[in-house]
Amino acid sequence: AQRVTQPEKLLSVFKGAPVELKCNYSYSGSPELFWYVQYSRQRLQLLLRHISRESIKGFTADLNKGETSFHLKKPFAQEEDSAMYYCALTLYGGSQGNLIFGKGTKLSVKP
Amino acid sequence: DxxxxxxxxxxxxxxxxxVFLECVQDMDHENMFWYxxxxxxxxxxIYFSYDVKMKEKGDIPEGYSVSREKxxxxxxxxxxxxxxxxSMYLCASTPPGANTEAFFGQGTRLTVV
Structure with missing residues (x-):
């Protein structure tokens, strides 16, 4: 069953425009949610996690339990933000948790 | 680092x-994953492991097995x-506990001909 949904495969915006990458999840427990990013030819790396409530590279994400969403937002996109973005959820079962990813959204920021 | x-x-x-794909982490992490x-x-x-000799199936384990001897x-x-x-195969590791960051390997691009 799909537990993390990223509805957009590709999102294309112009530099300076606002950007929102959508993420919805399905989980009955208390979710632990993350955004990971993969820049071209680089490793997948953590961008931010919901528990930290921080802004990284101008990106923020708010957990909305009512809408089961964790959308990633940035008010003014930059060309260097072009990358693949994955929303992820930690599920707990058995003794430990495992990390489940959405299908990813490719963000393209045009000059 | x-x-x-x-x-x-x-x-x-x-x-x-x-075929054997190997992954090594140097941070003493308990959890390791293959995607x-x-x-x-x-x-x-595909699979994950939360301790030596322990493994659990992920979403697509068919055709794969894993080993965690160390x-x-x-x-x-x-x-x-x-x-x-x-496919591209990615290995990751995390320490135990909530809201921990996953660290990824650089990936192995496997082509089967």
């Missing part, structure tokens, strides 16, 4: 071969490689 190292960046294997990454499908969990090493085994296992 956390390091997760996958033994090969690129591999080409023949159909039917037994495959395919365009349009994202990252799909804490730092987690191996993915393709018992009899098939062309539909051509």
């Amino acid at each position: 956390v390091k997760v190292t996958q033994s090969s960046r690129y591999l080409v294997k023949r159909t039917g071969e037994k 495959r990454q395919d365009p349009g499908l994202g990252l799909r969990l 804490k730092e090493r987690f191996s993915l085994i393709l018992e009899s490689a098939s062309t539909n296992q051509t």
